[in-house]
Amino acid sequence: MAGLLLSGTYDTAGFRTCPVTGLRLHQSVERYVKLFALTAVVALLVGGISAIFVALTRWEVIGLATLPAFYKWLSIHAWNLLIFWMVFMEVAILYIGGPLVLGRPLPLPKLAGIGYAMMLGAALLINHAIATTEAPDNAPLLTSYVPLPSPPLFYLGAVLFIVGVIIAVLPFFVTIWQEKQEFPNRTLPLVTFGAFITAIIALEALLGGLITYVPTLLWRIGLIEHLDAAWYRQMYWIIGHGSQQINLAAMITVWYFLTHVVGGAEVVSERLSRVAFVQYLFFINMGAAHHLLADPGIHTSWKHWNTSYAVYGAVLASMIHAFAIPAGLEAGRRKRGFGRQGLFGWLWSAPWGNPVFSATALGIILFGFIGGISGVVMGQTQINLTWHNTLAVPGHFHGTVVLGTTLTFMGLVYFALPVLFTGSGAQTLGTPSTLLLCGDHGAGHNHDALPRLTLWRAAAPSFGNEFSGYGF
Amino acid sequence: MSFPGTDFSFATAAPLFAIFGVAAILALIAGASFLLVAVGTLLLGKRVDNPALVMPPLISGGVDDDKPIHEYSMQGTFTLTLVFLATFVAIYLINWYLLGRLWAIG
Numbered sequence: 008m009a010g011l012l013l014s015g016t017y018d019t020a021g022f023r024t025c026p027v028t029g030l031r032l033h034q035s036v037e038r039y040v041k042l043f044a045l046t047a048v049v050a051l052l053v054g055g056i057s058a059i060f061v062a063l064t065r066w067e068v069i070g071l072a073t074l075p076a077f078y079k080w081l082s083i084h085a086w087n088l089l090i091f092w093m094v095f096m097e098v099a100i101l102y103i104g105g106p107l108v109l110g111r112p113l114p115l116p117k118l119a120g121i122g123y124a125m126m127l128g129a130a131l132l133i134n135h136a137i138a139t140t141e142a143p144d145n146a147p148l149l150t151s152y153v154p155l156p157s158p159p160l161f162y163l164g165a166v167l168f169i170v171g172v173i174i175a176v177l178p179f180f181v182t183i184w185q186e187k188q189e190f191p192n193r194t195l196p197l198v199t200f201g202a203f204i205t206a207i208i209a210l211e212a213l214l215g216g217l218i219t220y221v222p223t224l225l226w227r228i229g230l231i232e233h234l235d236a237a238w239y240r241q242m243y244w245i246i247g248h249g250s251q252q253i254n255l256a257a258m259i260t261v262w263y264f265l266t267h268v269v270g271g272a273e274v275v276s277e278r279l280s281r282v283a284f285v286q287y288l289f290f291i292n293m294g295a296a297h298h299l300l301a302d303p304g305i306h307t308s309w310k311h312w313n314t315s316y317a318v319y320g321a322v323l324a325s326m327i328h329a330f331a332i333p334a335g336l337e338a339g340r341r342k343r344g345f346g347r348q349g350l351f352g353w354l355w356s357a358p359w360g361n362p363v364f365s366a367t368a369l370g371i372i373l374f375g376f377i378g379g380i381s382g383v384v385m386g387q388t389q390i391n392l393t394w395h396n397t398l399a400v401p402g403h404f405h406g407t408v409v410l411g412t413t414l415t416f417m418g419l420v421y422f423a424l425p426v427l428f429t430g431s432g433a434q435t436l437g438t439p440s441t442l443l444l445c446g447d448h449g450a451g452h453n454h455d456a457l458p459r460l461t462l463w464r465a466a467a468p469s470f471g472n473e474f475s476g477y478g479f
Numbered sequence: 480m481s482f483p484g485t486d487f488s489f490a491t492a493a494p495l496f497a498i499f500g501v502a503a504i505l506a507l508i509a510g511a512s513f514l515l516v517a518v519g520t521l522l523l524g525k526r527v528d529n530p531a532l533v534m535p536p537l538i539s540g541g542v543d544d545d546k547p548i549h550e551y552s553m554q555g556t557f558t559l560t561l562v563f564l565a566t567f568v569a570i571y572l573i574n575w576y577l578l579g580r581l582w583a584i585g
Contacts, residue, residue: 026530027531045521048517058503066503275549276549330560335548336556337555376566390571390578393577426534
């Protein structure tokens with residue numbers, strides 16, 4: 008393990024030149040990128056094992072797990088895949104987008120180490136708390152809605168994980184500050200700019216997470232008598248959906264990076280792409296309000312403002328990226344003389360056999376067609392009524408988080424294997440694996456409007472919690 | 480699945496769950512194969528001295544003129560974008576139609 012992290016030949020200043028990207032890489036950055044990315048892959052393994060129990064229980068012909076065990080597996084699935092796989096990888100992406108692309112050493116590496124240790128410890132704590140949940144506590148799922156109690160160690164783990172991520176992100180911000188101090192008039196590269204926006208969105212989400220989970224921990228251990236469920240839901244979704252906005256911004260940053268490096272893309276209009284990132288900064292956090300569209304006690308005008316007028320600022324940004332990235336690929340490949348014939352010669356001639364490219368390209372297409380369209384449609388107040396609490400909801404977010412982000416991050420891992428870890432093998436099996444993941448998630452998560460967790464859970468005989476604080 | 484005291488019946492959803500179940504197994508195989516490739520490469524993969532040979536970089540290849548990038552054709556992307564928008568409109572309208580069928584008016 009240590010050999011994997013420390014491999015590489017560096018000059019006396021600790022730098023080496025990457026033969027693929029031409030970037031100057033400092034060993035301090037490389038080590039932490041590898042450490043965070045490897046941990047993310049382990050979380051993917053844990054989340055993948057739990058997926059066996061989730062899917063084969065939901066498929067009632069098999070019915071693998073009992074009802075309480077099902078919710079434990081579902082919670083482990085949610086936290087390891089939606090949070091740990093994503094966030095460990097995203098810290099690696101910030102270090103790539105920041106110090107690695109800028110050719111700088113990682114500032115405050117001890118802080119990165121402390122952040123990593125806290126994140127890892129908290130991830131283990133959360134998994135332990137979920138696995139050992141006993142009544143009257145409930146397995147938290149992703150949302151851990153108050154007033155349903157979950158184990159106190161779970162809330163403690165959530166707080167520690169959030170603080171750990173904030174600490175791990177600090178070296179990225181210091182990198183940007185140092186870069187601007189040294190070169191005040193130099194524009195940040197687009198990938199760094201995207202990573203910077205990602206980090207700001209992350210910080211907003213993480214602060215929302217502390218506002219949510221610190222009082223909830225205090226409530227669970229008895230120091231606060233009552234938490235209003237409606238308040239909890241509103242605060243929770245700052246991080247609950249905000250964490251998925253981090254995925255989106257990080258994924259798009261990786262799209263610009265990988266289509267350029269392995270596809271030959273050029274950015275057609277840097278200004279337009281940067282404007283789209285800034286739009287995310289101002290508008291995308293409001294999109295979290297779509298989780299509250301069916302909630303009582305919230306005024307319709309608030310719901311409409313956030314999920315209609317404001318969120319379209321973010322949707323427009325996504326439309327810009329959805330055009331800019333393939334357009335950059337087309338123009339860049341035509342300029343370099345790849346597949347100039349016909350309307351789609353540039354696309355057919357692209358390096359589809361390279362899993363880095365195929366994972367990225369299919370991630371872009373499937374994210375847009377399945378995750379993106381379903382998200383905008385279901386985020387619309389009236390249509391939301393027919394989608395709310397149905398299997399269409401996990402259908403949507405598997406379209407975004409699996410077909411989009413996971414596929415893209417898998418492409419990034421395939422890229423890192425020969426470039427950072429200098430090992431080969433991904434080329435031969437990577438592409439079939441990528442295609443398979445696309446095929447089945449496209450087929451398996453379509454809109455089947457069945458009641459999901461809440462109704463199923465309400466039918467469980469052990470459901471005895473009070474809803475007096477729900478705010479009806 | 481049944482809910483005591485309700486009229487819910489999931490019989491019509493059975494074929495969808497069959498598709499879901501088979502697809503979920505395929506997803507698990509795909510995820511496992513990714514992990515196998517990634518971890519296998521790390522632990523057993525051949526050491527690559529020059530990754531540029533495994534992953535040919537396209538950043539600097541084949542440029543033969545000084546035309547600015549935005550002057551190259553993007554018609555293929557424009558066509559794909561139109562297909563995307565048409566799909567978007569179709570799904571949006573279908574969902575309004577389905578919503579409209581929930582309540583009879585008049």
